[in-house]
Amino acid sequence: MKRNWIRIFIALILFIPIGFLQVSIDYSKKLENLESNILLMPGQVAGSLVLSGFKGLAADLLWLNIENYWHSGQHYKMLPLFEAIAWLQPNYIVVWAVGGWHMAYNVFATVRSRGENFYEEFKKMEENIKEKNLKEKAKRIVEEIKVLIEGLARDYEKTDKKIEEYFDITDKCLVEIEEFKKNKKLYEILYGMINVPVEMVFWYRNGISFLKKGIAYNPDRYDLYFELGWTYYHKGRDYPNAVRYLEKAIKFPHPEYVDDVLAHAYEKNGQIDLAIKQWEKLLGTSFDSIAKRAIETLKKGEPFTP
């Protein structure tokens, strides 16, 4: 019987190395980025999966929900899910990349189409505005905002400085529509339309900050630097920032197209010498013929990137 107690004694003693090992494992988890965060998930299934240690599966279920929302056009519903998945699996690059793209491109486009709806509504009720002065003023505001919306959707720069200028326009318009308050319907249309460019900028910036958050979790891979650089380049026409992040992307192992985009970004940013050097790096790769043409054109002093 006495010998039997020894077993319990040894078992208790063994908890000492177990305790030390646990401390060491916790330290390794921190070092190797293996820690996970708790999160109360939307939806019972996902929540119970998280609590049972199946975070990856919970993330997959949420991803399938995103697919459903995407195909049914419910873009706004996808947003909390991106955040949730990113929290569950912060090293899942696709979520950050798709989430950032979704905000800066898709939600941005959805907001823009709401602007078109406001415009159509205004056109329908334009005839009913009896006072000529007010009608002209409303028309001018709507056209001014429409130009701003179209510009933002196409090729307007979205640098902080430029955005302040766009906001000056919307602020001015907001003051001007005060006198339309008596006509509630018209006021609502004008107010809604003025808010469209503000919201477009909001979603562009949200996309950017989502990608930056992703970079904070994954700073040693090219992917998200490239996505961010591309969003600045293509959507924002913000070339200094595009160059800044694309230059960071090429510091890590990356595919050739990243160098290609950086070469274009240098040119657009006015750094022609660097653009030529960047194209020269692409000689002998699958971008060889483009690189040759680009170098030739840039050396002549002509623009290569449309």
Next chain:
Amino acid sequence: MRKVWIIGLNSFRESLRKKTLYILLVVALIVIGASKAFSFLTAEEELKMIKDVSFSSIEFFGALIAIFISLTTISNEIEKRTIYTLFAKPITRQNFFLGKFVGIVMILFLNFILMTLFFMGLLIFKKSPPDIQVFKTLFLIFIELILIGSITLTVATFASDAFNIIFSVFLYIVGHLTSYGNQLIERTENIILKGLGQMLYTIVPNYENFNIRDKVVVGVEVSWNYVTKTTIYGILYILVVLLIGSYFIQKREI
């Protein structure tokens, strides 16, 4: 040692006759196979889903098998009174207990291998042969399954089946949450609470240590150092559990 092996082999054969085992195995294979249904996603997303679903199924169904097989392995012997015949022979209670443990490890290994082969087949079919990280993940899952099985077996030496199943499932969930509990303990200022919390954190098996699958599927590389430390942790814990089990089996009135 030979006696332990013989009991283990018999225990393994007996477990093979249980229908629950086959039902769980078939369901697990169906779930793993169903992960192929995500072909509407991009190739990268589909591969991630296949890995997620497969790792989770291997662990979840493996845990269920570990619990259900370990749960009844001792109580069945007592119910059928075969334990008396066994103890009439020169077999100690320790031999019996360790033999049961060996039997559980064998049955878990068989199920684990079947599910893993099916998973590997899927990966090869998707032209993405498994890398070393996949094997590290699977290895740690297997250690976790043995730990789960040994805990259930030990509880079976002194508690009823009903209590055991509730306890094992509860511990499975709590064991995956201890890391979160530790985060709360670290923020506690009360020294007594902190001490108690730290003690609990050490005593309760930390199943999250074995969970590297969520990181591996998204490309995070787990070092051999981590795998080794976690394996030693698992082995030490299994040893503790078996020592406690052998104490209780000795004390049990049969």
